[in-house]
Amino acid sequence: MNHRRHFIQTLGSAAALAALSPLAARAQGLPLDQVKIYYGFPAGSAGDSVARRVAEKIGGTAYTRNPGYVENKPGAGGRIAVESLKVAPPDGSVLTLAPVSALSVYPYIYPKLSYKPADVVPVSIGAIMFHGLAVGPLVPASVTTLPEFLAWAKANPDKASYGTPGAGSMPHLLGALLGMRSGVELKHVPYRGTVPSITDLVGGQIAAAMNPSGDYLQYMKAGRVRVLATSGKKRSPYLPDVPTFTELGYPDVTSEEWFGFYAPAKTPAATLASANAAINQALKDKSVIDALALVGLVAHGTTAQDMAADQQAEYERWGPLVKQIGFTAES
Numbered sequence: 071m072n073h074r075r076h077f078i079q080t081l082g083s084a085a086a087l088a089a090l091s092p093l094a095a096r097a098q099g100l101p102l103d104q105v106k107i108y109y110g111f112p113a114g115s116a117g118d119s120v121a122r123r124v125a126e127k128i129g130g131t132a133y134t135r136n137p138g139y140v141e142n143k144p145g146a147g148g149r150i151a152v153e154s155l156k157v158a159p160p161d162g163s164v165l166t167l168a169p170v171s172a173l174s175v176y177p178y179i180y181p182k183l184s185y186k187p188a189d190v191v192p193v194s195i196g197a198i199m200f201h202g203l204a205v206g207p208l209v210p211a212s213v214t215t216l217p218e219f220l221a222w223a224k225a226n227p228d229k230a231s232y233g234t235p236g237a238g239s240m241p242h243l244l245g246a247l248l249g250m251r252s253g254v255e256l257k258h259v260p261y262r263g264t265v266p267s268i269t270d271l272v273g274g275q276i277a278a279a280m281n282p283s284g285d286y287l288q289y290m291k292a293g294r295v296r297v298l299a300t301s302g303k304k305r306s307p308y309l310p311d312v313p314t315f316t317e318l319g320y321p322d323v324t325s326e327e328w329f330g331f332y333a334p335a336k337t338p339a340a341t342l343a344s345a346n347a348a349i350n351q352a353l354k355d356k357s358v359i360d361a362l363a364l365v366g367l368v369a370h371g372t373t374a375q376d377m378a379a380d381q382q383a384e385y386e387r388w389g390p391l392v393k394q395i396g397f398t399a400e401s
Contacts, residue, residue, distance in 0.1 A: 099161065100344050101131065105138035107331075108166040110151030111235060111263040112144045116284045116365040117329045120196045121167040123361050124331075127352035133162070133344040145262050147236030148172045149183070152332070156189040160334035162341035167196060170328050171240040174384035178392040179238040180399045187385070190332040192377035193342060194349045197367040198328045201241050201301040202283030202312065203232070203248070206271040206294065209278065216298045216318050219278065220254045231257040232278040233267035238399060240327050241280035243388070244301055246395045247323045248315065271295060282327075283309055284366015301325045308366045322391065328370065330377055346374055 105128060109121040118140070125138035143151040151166045152173070158164035173187045205219055208229060213222050223230035234241040237260040249256040256278075261267040264281040271279040272294050279295075283306055289295040299315045300306045301324055315323035331349055333342060350371035352358055359369045372380075 100133060100341065102134045102161070102163050104136045105134045105162065105345075106164050107138055107140050108143050108151040108154050108164065109140055110143050110145075110148030110166070110168060110172070112265050113140075113142050115235075115264045116199060116282045116367055117167065117169065117197075118142070119362060119365050120329050120367065123358045124167075124196060124349055124352045127355055127358060128348040131344075131348040131351065133341075133348035147176070147239045149176065149180070149185075152190065153184050155332060155334055156185045158334050160336035160338075162333060162337055162345055164334070165193065165345065166190070166332045167329050168332060169240065170330060170381055170384050171238075171243075171388075173332075174381050175240065175243065175388045175392065176238060177385070178389055179397060182399070187381070189335050191335055191337060191342065192374045192381065193331040193333050194346050194353075194374065195328045195330045195370050195372040195377050195380070196349065196353065197362050198326055198370045199282040199284060199367050200306040200309075201244055201280055201325055201327065202286060202297045202306070202309065203245070203278060203280050203299050203315075204268075204271065204286050204289075204295040204297045205278045206276070206296075207274045208276065214296060214298075216313075216315075219298055220252050223256060223277070224254045227255060229277050230255065231259050231276045232280055233259045233261050233270055233276045234280050235264045235267060236260050236262065238397065240325050241282075243392065243395060243397070244315075244323050244325060245280045246397060247391065248320060250395065251320050251323065268295075282366065283312075284364075287364075287366055299323075301327075306366065307368070308363070328380075329367075330381070342374060 107121045107125050121140045125140050129137035152168055155166040213219050232245050259276050264285045267279045270276050283300050286295050286297050297312050300312050353369045353371035362369045
Protein backbone atom coordinates (compact mmCIF):
# COMPACT_ATOMS: atom_id res chain seq x y z
CA MET A 71 0.00 0.00 0.00
CA ASN A 72 2.81 2.42 0.90
CA HIS A 73 4.53 1.60 -2.37
CA ARG A 74 1.30 2.39 -4.22
CA ARG A 75 0.86 5.73 -2.44
CA HIS A 76 4.46 6.63 -3.20
CA PHE A 77 3.82 5.80 -6.86
CA ILE A 78 0.73 8.02 -6.92
CA GLN A 79 2.59 10.94 -5.33
CA THR A 80 5.72 10.73 -7.47
CA LEU A 81 4.25 9.90 -10.86
CA GLY A 82 2.65 13.30 -11.37
CA SER A 83 5.58 15.38 -10.15
CA ALA A 84 8.07 13.46 -12.30
CA ALA A 85 5.83 13.78 -15.33
CA ALA A 86 5.32 17.49 -14.73
CA LEU A 87 9.05 18.12 -14.52
CA ALA A 88 9.65 16.10 -17.66
CA ALA A 89 6.99 18.05 -19.52
CA LEU A 90 8.96 21.24 -18.90
CA SER A 91 12.10 19.82 -20.48
CA PRO A 92 12.27 19.71 -24.31
CA LEU A 93 15.69 18.05 -23.96
CA ALA A 94 14.14 15.24 -21.92
CA ALA A 95 11.47 14.78 -24.56
CA ARG A 96 14.02 14.67 -27.39
CA ALA A 97 16.08 12.16 -25.44
CA GLN A 98 13.07 9.83 -25.40
CA GLY A 99 12.67 10.03 -29.19
CA LEU A 100 9.63 12.29 -29.17
CA PRO A 101 7.59 13.01 -31.11
CA LEU A 102 6.87 9.39 -32.06
CA ASP A 103 5.91 8.54 -35.63
CA GLN A 104 2.61 6.90 -34.67
CA VAL A 105 0.84 5.49 -31.61
CA LYS A 106 -1.24 2.32 -31.43
CA ILE A 107 -4.09 2.07 -28.90
CA TYR A 108 -5.35 -1.34 -27.81
CA TYR A 109 -9.01 -1.57 -26.83
CA GLY A 110 -10.27 -4.78 -25.25
CA PHE A 111 -13.81 -4.83 -26.61
CA PRO A 112 -15.38 -4.93 -30.10
CA ALA A 113 -15.50 -1.96 -32.44
CA GLY A 114 -18.75 -0.03 -32.29
CA SER A 115 -19.11 0.10 -28.49
CA ALA A 116 -19.07 3.32 -26.47
CA GLY A 117 -15.52 2.89 -25.19
CA ASP A 118 -14.28 2.21 -28.71
CA SER A 119 -15.40 5.76 -29.57
CA VAL A 120 -13.06 7.14 -26.88
CA ALA A 121 -10.07 5.28 -28.29
CA ARG A 122 -10.81 6.28 -31.88
CA ARG A 123 -11.65 9.95 -31.28
CA VAL A 124 -8.55 10.49 -29.17
CA ALA A 125 -6.38 8.55 -31.64
CA GLU A 126 -7.56 10.86 -34.44
CA LYS A 127 -6.63 14.00 -32.50
CA ILE A 128 -3.23 13.22 -30.96
CA GLY A 129 -1.35 13.58 -34.26
CA GLY A 130 0.69 16.74 -34.83
CA THR A 131 1.59 17.09 -31.16
CA ALA A 132 4.84 16.87 -29.22
CA TYR A 133 3.84 13.26 -28.51
CA THR A 134 3.28 11.90 -32.03
CA ARG A 135 3.55 13.26 -35.57
CA ASN A 136 0.62 11.31 -37.02
CA PRO A 137 -2.86 10.35 -35.85
CA GLY A 138 -2.92 7.13 -33.86
CA TYR A 139 -4.86 4.00 -34.70
CA VAL A 140 -6.91 1.53 -32.68
CA GLU A 141 -6.43 -2.22 -32.54
CA ASN A 142 -9.41 -4.04 -31.03
CA LYS A 143 -8.54 -7.05 -28.87
CA PRO A 144 -11.95 -8.22 -27.67
CA GLY A 145 -12.59 -10.99 -25.18
CA ALA A 146 -11.92 -11.94 -21.56
CA GLY A 147 -13.68 -8.79 -20.27
CA GLY A 148 -10.97 -6.54 -21.68
CA ARG A 149 -8.09 -8.46 -20.09
CA ILE A 150 -6.45 -9.36 -23.41
CA ALA A 151 -5.73 -5.70 -24.19
CA VAL A 152 -4.07 -5.14 -20.80
CA GLU A 153 -2.06 -8.37 -21.13
CA SER A 154 -0.87 -7.17 -24.55
CA LEU A 155 0.21 -3.82 -23.12
CA LYS A 156 2.27 -5.52 -20.42
CA VAL A 157 4.66 -6.88 -23.06
CA ALA A 158 4.58 -3.85 -25.39
CA PRO A 159 7.68 -1.64 -25.77
CA PRO A 160 7.78 0.97 -22.95
CA ASP A 161 8.41 3.88 -25.31
CA GLY A 162 4.91 5.40 -25.61
CA SER A 163 4.23 3.82 -29.00
CA VAL A 164 1.55 1.53 -27.55
CA LEU A 165 -1.21 2.48 -25.10
CA THR A 166 -4.27 0.63 -23.89
CA LEU A 167 -7.68 2.10 -23.19
CA ALA A 168 -9.26 0.02 -20.41
CA PRO A 169 -12.14 0.27 -17.94
CA VAL A 170 -10.90 0.92 -14.41
CA SER A 171 -12.40 -2.43 -13.34
CA ALA A 172 -9.66 -4.20 -15.33
CA LEU A 173 -7.15 -2.90 -12.77
CA SER A 174 -9.28 -2.34 -9.65
CA VAL A 175 -11.68 -5.31 -9.68
CA TYR A 176 -10.16 -8.09 -11.78
CA PRO A 177 -7.31 -8.73 -9.29
CA TYR A 178 -9.99 -9.97 -6.84
CA ILE A 179 -11.84 -12.04 -9.42
CA TYR A 180 -9.11 -13.80 -11.37
CA PRO A 181 -6.71 -15.72 -9.10
CA LYS A 182 -4.53 -16.46 -12.12
CA LEU A 183 -4.66 -12.97 -13.64
CA SER A 184 -1.72 -12.71 -16.02
CA TYR A 185 -0.95 -9.09 -15.14
CA LYS A 186 -0.69 -6.99 -12.00
CA PRO A 187 -1.83 -3.36 -11.72
CA ALA A 188 1.85 -2.44 -11.33
CA ASP A 189 2.60 -3.83 -14.83
CA VAL A 190 1.02 -0.73 -16.39
CA VAL A 191 0.94 2.95 -15.45
CA PRO A 192 -1.92 5.45 -15.68
CA VAL A 193 -1.67 8.20 -18.30
CA SER A 194 -5.09 9.92 -18.19
CA ILE A 195 -8.74 9.11 -17.71
CA GLY A 196 -10.55 9.42 -21.05
CA ALA A 197 -14.27 9.36 -20.31
CA ILE A 198 -16.77 8.58 -17.57
CA MET A 199 -19.71 6.26 -18.13
CA PHE A 200 -22.87 5.27 -16.32
CA HIS A 201 -24.15 1.71 -16.51
CA GLY A 202 -27.83 0.97 -16.95
CA LEU A 203 -30.25 -1.93 -16.62
CA ALA A 204 -32.43 -2.23 -19.72
CA VAL A 205 -35.20 -4.64 -20.66
CA GLY A 206 -36.26 -5.73 -24.12
CA PRO A 207 -39.23 -7.40 -25.85
CA LEU A 208 -38.97 -10.61 -23.80
CA VAL A 209 -40.31 -8.57 -20.86
CA PRO A 210 -43.95 -7.42 -21.15
CA ALA A 211 -44.40 -3.81 -22.29
CA SER A 212 -46.36 -3.13 -19.09
CA VAL A 213 -43.10 -3.47 -17.10
CA THR A 214 -41.70 0.05 -17.04
CA THR A 215 -39.97 0.37 -13.62
CA LEU A 216 -37.28 -1.51 -11.73
CA PRO A 217 -39.68 -2.76 -9.00
CA GLU A 218 -42.01 -4.08 -11.72
CA PHE A 219 -39.12 -5.84 -13.45
CA LEU A 220 -37.96 -7.47 -10.22
CA ALA A 221 -41.52 -8.65 -9.52
CA TRP A 222 -41.75 -10.05 -13.05
CA ALA A 223 -38.34 -11.76 -12.69
CA LYS A 224 -39.40 -13.35 -9.42
CA ALA A 225 -42.58 -14.66 -11.05
CA ASN A 226 -40.70 -15.86 -14.16
CA PRO A 227 -37.42 -17.34 -12.90
CA ASP A 228 -36.88 -19.34 -16.11
CA LYS A 229 -36.77 -16.07 -18.11
CA ALA A 230 -35.06 -13.80 -15.55
CA SER A 231 -31.71 -13.31 -17.28
CA TYR A 232 -29.43 -10.34 -17.84
CA GLY A 233 -26.57 -10.00 -20.30
CA THR A 234 -23.32 -8.12 -19.69
CA PRO A 235 -20.06 -7.40 -21.56
CA GLY A 236 -18.39 -10.29 -19.73
CA ALA A 237 -18.06 -12.33 -16.54
CA GLY A 238 -16.40 -10.25 -13.82
CA SER A 239 -17.08 -6.97 -15.62
CA MET A 240 -18.49 -4.04 -13.65
CA PRO A 241 -21.98 -4.52 -15.17
CA HIS A 242 -21.88 -8.18 -14.06
CA LEU A 243 -21.01 -7.19 -10.49
CA LEU A 244 -23.71 -4.52 -10.44
CA GLY A 245 -26.28 -7.05 -11.63
CA ALA A 246 -25.12 -9.58 -9.03
CA LEU A 247 -25.39 -6.94 -6.28
CA LEU A 248 -28.89 -6.03 -7.46
CA GLY A 249 -29.93 -9.68 -7.28
CA MET A 250 -28.46 -10.05 -3.78
CA ARG A 251 -29.96 -6.87 -2.40
CA SER A 252 -33.40 -7.45 -3.92
CA GLY A 253 -33.54 -11.16 -3.10
CA VAL A 254 -34.43 -11.95 -6.73
CA GLU A 255 -32.40 -14.53 -8.62
CA LEU A 256 -31.16 -13.03 -11.88
CA LYS A 257 -29.32 -15.39 -14.21
CA HIS A 258 -26.13 -13.87 -15.62
CA VAL A 259 -25.38 -14.31 -19.33
CA PRO A 260 -21.85 -13.10 -20.24
CA TYR A 261 -21.02 -11.84 -23.75
CA ARG A 262 -17.89 -10.68 -25.55
CA GLY A 263 -18.70 -6.99 -25.22
CA THR A 264 -21.78 -4.77 -25.09
CA VAL A 265 -22.79 -4.97 -28.75
CA PRO A 266 -23.62 -8.71 -28.82
CA SER A 267 -25.49 -8.51 -25.51
CA ILE A 268 -27.68 -5.69 -26.78
CA THR A 269 -28.25 -7.56 -30.05
CA ASP A 270 -29.68 -10.48 -28.07
CA LEU A 271 -31.62 -8.11 -25.80
CA VAL A 272 -33.32 -6.44 -28.77
CA GLY A 273 -33.87 -9.84 -30.37
CA GLY A 274 -35.68 -11.19 -27.31
CA GLN A 275 -33.05 -13.82 -26.49
CA ILE A 276 -32.48 -12.39 -23.00
CA ALA A 277 -34.81 -10.43 -20.75
CA ALA A 278 -32.47 -7.67 -19.62
CA ALA A 279 -28.95 -6.35 -19.94
CA MET A 280 -26.57 -4.31 -17.81
CA ASN A 281 -24.25 -2.23 -19.99
CA PRO A 282 -22.86 1.28 -20.35
CA SER A 283 -26.09 3.26 -20.69
CA GLY A 284 -24.88 5.14 -23.77
CA ASP A 285 -24.92 1.91 -25.75
CA TYR A 286 -28.73 1.82 -25.38
CA LEU A 287 -29.46 5.32 -26.64
CA GLN A 288 -30.18 4.50 -30.29
CA TYR A 289 -32.38 1.55 -29.29
CA MET A 290 -34.26 3.65 -26.74
CA LYS A 291 -35.05 6.25 -29.37
CA ALA A 292 -36.41 3.48 -31.59
CA GLY A 293 -38.54 2.15 -28.71
CA ARG A 294 -36.79 -1.22 -28.71
CA VAL A 295 -35.45 -1.20 -25.14
CA ARG A 296 -36.46 0.44 -21.85
CA VAL A 297 -33.74 1.59 -19.44
CA LEU A 298 -35.08 1.16 -15.89
CA ALA A 299 -32.19 2.44 -13.74
CA THR A 300 -28.65 3.78 -13.99
CA SER A 301 -25.61 3.33 -11.78
CA GLY A 302 -24.40 6.90 -11.21
CA LYS A 303 -24.40 8.79 -7.94
CA LYS A 304 -26.69 11.20 -9.78
CA ARG A 305 -28.86 10.70 -12.85
CA SER A 306 -27.10 10.43 -16.18
CA PRO A 307 -27.13 13.73 -18.09
CA TYR A 308 -28.20 11.71 -21.14
CA LEU A 309 -31.05 9.88 -19.37
CA PRO A 310 -32.41 12.50 -16.97
CA ASP A 311 -35.79 10.76 -16.68
CA VAL A 312 -34.29 7.44 -15.59
CA PRO A 313 -33.80 7.03 -11.81
CA THR A 314 -30.58 5.76 -10.24
CA PHE A 315 -30.38 2.48 -8.36
CA THR A 316 -29.64 4.58 -5.27
CA GLU A 317 -32.93 6.45 -5.65
CA LEU A 318 -34.71 3.11 -5.91
CA GLY A 319 -33.25 1.78 -2.68
CA TYR A 320 -30.04 0.06 -3.80
CA PRO A 321 -27.25 2.46 -2.76
CA ASP A 322 -24.32 0.12 -3.33
CA VAL A 323 -25.41 -0.70 -6.89
CA THR A 324 -23.40 2.39 -7.82
CA SER A 325 -20.58 2.90 -10.27
CA GLU A 326 -19.36 5.81 -12.34
CA GLU A 327 -16.82 3.72 -14.18
CA TRP A 328 -14.25 5.30 -16.41
CA PHE A 329 -12.14 4.34 -19.38
CA GLY A 330 -8.50 5.27 -18.88
CA PHE A 331 -5.36 5.30 -21.00
CA TYR A 332 -2.45 3.19 -19.72
CA ALA A 333 1.17 2.72 -20.78
CA PRO A 334 3.68 -0.07 -20.04
CA ALA A 335 5.21 0.19 -16.58
CA LYS A 336 8.73 1.27 -17.55
CA THR A 337 7.68 4.08 -19.90
CA PRO A 338 9.88 7.17 -19.21
CA ALA A 339 8.32 10.05 -17.30
CA ALA A 340 8.87 12.49 -20.18
CA THR A 341 6.97 10.20 -22.54
CA LEU A 342 4.10 9.79 -20.05
CA ALA A 343 3.88 13.56 -19.64
CA SER A 344 3.82 14.09 -23.41
CA ALA A 345 1.10 11.43 -23.85
CA ASN A 346 -0.95 12.96 -21.04
CA ALA A 347 -0.75 16.44 -22.60
CA ALA A 348 -1.80 15.17 -26.04
CA ILE A 349 -4.70 13.12 -24.68
CA ASN A 350 -5.98 15.97 -22.52
CA GLN A 351 -5.78 18.35 -25.47
CA ALA A 352 -7.81 15.89 -27.57
CA LEU A 353 -10.45 15.51 -24.87
CA LYS A 354 -11.02 19.28 -24.84
CA ASP A 355 -11.78 19.32 -28.57
CA LYS A 356 -15.45 20.08 -29.15
CA SER A 357 -15.80 17.45 -31.86
CA VAL A 358 -14.51 14.80 -29.43
CA ILE A 359 -16.79 15.99 -26.61
CA ASP A 360 -19.80 15.94 -28.94
CA ALA A 361 -18.94 12.53 -30.41
CA LEU A 362 -18.64 10.97 -26.95
CA ALA A 363 -21.90 12.59 -25.85
CA LEU A 364 -23.67 10.75 -28.68
CA VAL A 365 -22.77 7.44 -27.01
CA GLY A 366 -23.53 8.64 -23.48
CA LEU A 367 -19.98 9.33 -22.34
CA VAL A 368 -18.58 12.40 -20.60
CA ALA A 369 -15.13 13.35 -21.94
CA HIS A 370 -12.89 13.71 -18.92
CA GLY A 371 -9.11 14.16 -18.98
CA THR A 372 -7.03 14.10 -15.78
CA THR A 373 -3.53 14.09 -14.44
CA ALA A 374 -1.86 10.69 -14.15
CA GLN A 375 -1.71 10.94 -10.37
CA ASP A 376 -5.44 11.71 -10.05
CA MET A 377 -6.20 8.70 -12.22
CA ALA A 378 -3.96 6.50 -10.07
CA ALA A 379 -5.57 7.73 -6.85
CA ASP A 380 -9.08 7.07 -8.17
CA GLN A 381 -8.06 3.60 -9.34
CA GLN A 382 -6.74 2.85 -5.84
CA ALA A 383 -9.99 4.07 -4.25
CA GLU A 384 -11.99 1.77 -6.55
CA TYR A 385 -9.67 -1.13 -5.69
CA GLU A 386 -10.29 -0.61 -1.96
CA ARG A 387 -14.06 -0.22 -2.39
CA TRP A 388 -14.67 -3.32 -4.51
CA GLY A 389 -12.62 -5.82 -2.49
CA PRO A 390 -15.29 -6.36 0.20
CA LEU A 391 -18.14 -6.24 -2.33
CA VAL A 392 -16.58 -8.89 -4.57
CA LYS A 393 -16.16 -11.07 -1.47
CA GLN A 394 -19.87 -10.62 -0.66
CA ILE A 395 -20.87 -11.51 -4.20
CA GLY A 396 -18.66 -14.57 -4.00
CA PHE A 397 -17.71 -14.59 -7.67
CA THR A 398 -14.30 -15.62 -8.96
CA ALA A 399 -13.29 -16.88 -12.37
CA GLU A 400 -13.16 -20.36 -10.86
CA SER A 401 -16.57 -20.19 -9.15
